[in-house]
Amino acid sequence: MDLSKTFDKALWVFHMNSGSCNACDIEIVAAITPRYDAERFGIKLVGSPRHADVLLFTGPVTTKMKDRVLRVYEQTPNPKVVLIIGNCGDTTGVFFDSYAIEGPIDTLLPEDAHIIYVNGCPVRPENIINGVKEAWIYLEKLRGDDK
């Protein structure tokens, strides 16, 4: 994987609701409003996973969404980072042990996926921007491994 600092500062984000209650999705939109303005860090919401560097998954994965989540993950060109937004994607949260849930996202994605967790129910916009900072630190570590 060839990464550089430029990559950090131009993250394009694709957002996918994998069965959440929509609260985290609204907070993601709040992060690009004038109050938080994620675009000043070069972060841009894009409409297609083909354009994305970062995938935002919100929610536990419902049975119907499992194939779609995996397909969107595969459609995204490398190098890519996954940001799991909210408690649901991390632990399935309030939907724990439900018959309609396929489990936390990290159990479904391939083992070499780069995953960062952003917790909260729902996540605050500050925490989402903090999650992007965590992603930068993660990418820096990845670059260190390459050398």
Next chain:
Amino acid sequence: MNFVLDWGIKFVLVLLISLIGIFLGLLYKGFDRKITAMMQSRIGPPLRQPFRDVKKLFMKETIIPDYAVPWLFNYAPIFALLPSLVALAYLPLGPFGPLMDGYGDLILLLYLLAIPAVAMAIGGLASGSPYATVGAQRELVLMMSYELPLAIAAVTLAYNYETFSVGVISSEPVWSTVGAMGFVGFALVLATLLAVMPGELSKVPFDQAEAETELAGGLFVEYSGRNLALFYIAEAVKMIFVGALLIALFFPYQLSTLIDPWISLGGPTIPLLEMGLWAMIADVAFFLVKLLVIIYVGVSVIRVAFARFQINKASYFYWVPMTIIGLLGTLLVVLERTGL
């Protein structure tokens, strides 16, 4: 021998203009994003953000979908970029006249303006995605809509100067060639061209072909990595092309000649502007400022002020109101010229 040398120099200059065009395109895209952000009371990305985006896209993996037609899919971004770069050689840029003056005229420029849209549509159709197909169809519909007002504007200018040559048209500003009625006519024609500009560049409110919220990126939905970067650059260079075309047709003023009347009225002379090199630098700077103003008015303000039209309403907007305004402008210019 002279012939070979002449064309060799032209070849090098065309390459240079292409590189400058790409640089300016990305820089002005940065200005556009920053100004848009400031109008929305955001801080906005730094001016070099488009350069970062392009560098990042070249780092990414380039995926060619299974359902795509690979050679069309890969060549479409190149054919979207090249016409805009070629067109810069036929346009006067600041104090420099058109490099290829006499080899092409306004008609050629109109065709060069159409090729990127067609290439984008071909790329969309070749990517084998229903979203991209819908986007390509919308792009073609939009193209058929804005070509008519654009052609009316070009014909009006050609009628006024009795030539299609951009070099001749830009040698004298239109505003001083006509009287009051023609002035109003050309103001209407300029308004038509400014309305065509966002459609030509697929910016809001005429970005139905990309429409991220409905079509998930439309034409570009399957494009990634290098191909997407080429489209990104093509879009940026086309912005410079359209801006430079508008400047050449309507505002070919030079700073060094603009201050002549001021000096003749008794104003103090500016010594730097009378020396060749400094005059040239001042004219280049003036050209860049004009370009910024054109892009601010034609892209940024409209982008912030309007939401996306439905495709049928966008088509109607160009076919009926804009065509009528353009024809009215033509009528006034013709009336003035024929002395009625």
